[in-house]
Amino acid sequence: MSDEQRVVHEDELDPEAFEWNRKDDVKEGLHMLLSHHPPSLYGHCLRVSFRGRSLYFCGRCTGIYSGLGLGIILLVLFQIDLNPEWFWFLFSVILGFTTVVDWVSQRLTPRKTTNHIRAVTGFCSGFGLAIIFLMGNLFYMLVALSIMAGSVGIVGLIENRRRTKSLTVMRAKFEAEDAKDEE
Template sequence: MNDAPQEIKKKNYLRIVFLNLLISVFIIISYIYTAEGFGAISTVFIGNQEFFLHFGVTLTLFTFLSVLSGPIHGLIDGFLSEFFFQIAVYQEIYFEWCLIVGIIGLLVGLYKYKPLKYHEGIKVYYTFLLLVLFTFFLSGLIIAFQTLFNPGQFSLEDIILNYGFKFFFQALVSIIFLVPILLVIYDRIFAASEKQLYYMWLTHHPVSDSDHTFYLKFGRTKIYFCSRCSGVILGGLMSLFLTGIVEMIFQAELSGELALILIIVLPIPNFIDWGTQRLLLRKSTTESRLLTGFIVGAALHIMSFTYKYYFFTMLILTLYFCVFFLLVFWGHKKEMKLLKEEDYDYLSNSGID
């Protein structure tokens, strides 16, 4: 009697872990790629110590995502995002700015988004007031950090003007007015009513096979996706991001030999998971589909490093495609055999010769 609740609890735990990892990866990747184009939150302070008005695209995006994801993600993901960006771009660590970005995420995340929250005008007003208060506090914190981490480098007047006031006015044009508007729009789109969006082009499975899917919840809207395909996409994006970061930091590229070995080994778990299910030996789970799909996605990106071994790469692909089609063929034969046996049993039980 207790097995079912324990199984549900285990699945919920795995889902929570996966979703939190997904959120963290999404925030970090979004921050770094946005910062590459528009500069990080720290860029206008590290690259230019003079006062000027600046619209911070990265600050807007990060604040918005932190309100949606909450204080823990805001703190950890903000710190890591700024840390990785500094290593990759600045080739130097400004620890105070890693802390500042993390604290920005923590503070704005404290007023975490909830569905229908911004259908009430007073909540929008509260958000505006809190962002103003947080901005005042953060401006003071930036002044304190600059004084503490860079003693004697600038006068107090310069620090107040070129760091404190600069951040305040940047926040004024980037988040204080804009983020509440974005939250209202998000709330209107995804939380106005409860919706479950189940489309074949996203799930690749009919509703009867919904156990092959998982959903992401935005407001009160659940959007369903194919588990394995989603894992492949996430794995490919994550691999692309990590190899790019490593290349930026260490100016090193994954060797063709290692890449060749990886594209041989990495798809094996996916073939075991999918193949044993296709042959009706076992039933796969959402978690295993996501995980094995993720590994295959990483392998697909890693394949781009095997250009020196084009012939061997094509040979490996051909081999895996042959295995794939054989599994499809054998699985289909086994399904047909089972259907015939079921029909025979039904006819026998019905007394029909």
């Protein structure tokens, strides 16, 4: 069908405008890899602009990687003695909990965090990870990973229960309205 034969009405979308190709897949994959957020949530990202193009980095992950890198450099450069290990491990866990508290309170309460807080708490966690990494104690690494995975899992369960409860309430409301309409 030629362009002349094709009639596009005001309320129709041109399907050719939505054609997807491999290049778009790669671009979208890179954006999600760096930001972990769809464009609607780029407010959680740090934006770097260069030559009229913007690149979005997850604010919290940027802080984590910065803290990890700088932590390793500083701890090695100043030859910080990480003994007693139990003390440094607890210190690392406390640093890591700054991110956990910020993230959990953001997910489970109406509180909204800022990119500055995300980056700072991420930096603290990254520095804590640097300490655990340089201690080289596999047990401490596994405990730290278990704490992180556990906190994410618990938040997921709480969110799922809230969502289920909300849906149950909405369903009951709609059923009551339907029953009322049938009378």
